[in-house]
Amino acid sequence: MRAMSRGRLYRTVAGYLAGVTLGAMCITLVFLGMRSVMEIGGACAEGGPYVPVQPCPDGAPIALIGGMFGAFGAAGLMIWFGSRLGRDYVALVFLGWPALFISLGFNFLQFGLNPPWGGGVEWGFLIPGVLFWVMGFVPLGIGIWGWREARRGMSSSRTAAVNRLSDSATLSNRIEFAPNAFGSARPVPAPGPRSDPDDVDEALVDKLERLSTLHADGSLSDEEFAAAKARILANQSLDA
Amino acid sequence: MTEQQRRVVGVLILVAIAIGITLGVAAWGWIS
Numbered sequence: 211m212r213a214m215s216r217g218r219l220y221r222t223v224a225g226y227l228a229g230v231t232l233g234a235m236c237i238t239l240v241f242l243g244m245r246s247v248m249e250i251g252g253a254c255a256e257g258g259p260y261v262p263v264q265p266c267p268d269g270a271p272i273a274l275i276g277g278m279f280g281a282f283g284a285a286g287l288m289i290w291f292g293s294r295l296g297r298d299y300v301a302l303v304f305l306g307w308p309a310l311f312i313s314l315g316f317n318f319l320q321f322g323l324n325p326p327w328g329g330g331v332e333w334g335f336l337i338p339g340v341l342f343w344v345m346g347f348v349p350l351g352i353g354i355w356g357w358r359e360a361r362r363g364m365s366s367s368r369t370a371a372v373n374r375l376s377d378s379a380t381l382s383n384r385i386e387f388a389p390n391a392f393g394s395a396r397p398v399p400a401p402g403p404r405s406d407p408d409d410v411d412e413a414l415v416d417k418l419e420r421l422s423t424l425h426a427d428g429s430l431s432d433e434e435f436a437a438a439k440a441r442i443l444a445n446q447s448l449d450a
Numbered sequence: 451m452t453e454q455q456r457r458v459v460g461v462l463i464l465v466a467i468a469i470g471i472t473l474g475v476a477a478w479g480w481i482s
């Protein structure tokens with residue numbers, strides 16, 4: 211992630227939060243709209259060639275259809291602005307899936323176990339309720355497990371990456387002196403001829419690019435990136 | 451972003467979710 215100005219950061223966070231707010235609002239509207247339809251038996255139809263057997267509750271069509279399309283818009287906002295903040299923020303979009311299925315599954319289960327019109331368990335609601343909870347909780351569980359694994363793995367691979375970069379930057383300095391047979395240190399020639407300055411510059415650019423890639427994909431924090439970059443540049447100036 | 455900024459954004463996300471739910475309930479009350 212490139213460092214962004216304070217104003218741009220605020221605008222990006224504001225856009226991302228607008229997406230979160232819109233998403234929560236849309237899921238709430240779908241949840242409440244669905245409940246209103248379930249209270250009249252779970253289905254409604256009117257207009258067109260069909261006989262209006264069961265008019266829809268006021269607001270239910272716009273809540274359900276608008277809520278669904280609005281949720282896609284919210285996901286778009288979160289992905290658009292979240293991609294500037296880091297991959298963790300983009301990943302939060304996927305929590306919308308379990309949020310939607312678990313909340314709607316709750317409606318199904320509640321009305322299935324205790325239908326407003328009485329008559330015991332309503333299997334037509336209970337079965338979709340169980341399916342919705344499976345569709346919500348299973349990806350959520352896998353997601354949480356994967357997130358924890360990724361964090362654990364990232365911390366070790368991150369350390370390894372920084373160490374590799376540091377080692378490659380300091381190796382030539384560390385082998386300048388080696389102990390001789392008598393245990394005292396004396397200068398030993400560096401292995402091979404001194405590299406061409408152009409090659410050195412190219413190697414430096416390669417290292418900085420690799421570092422920048424690790425930083426951009428979120429493997430390195432701003433502080434780690436700055437420290438590693440400073441170390442590489444400092445060793446480069448010593449070499450030169 | 452610094453760690454402190456991340457924490458602030460995390461809290462703001464929770465606030466945004468709460469505001470979104472409130473707006474959803476209010477919008478439902480208005481259209482229904």
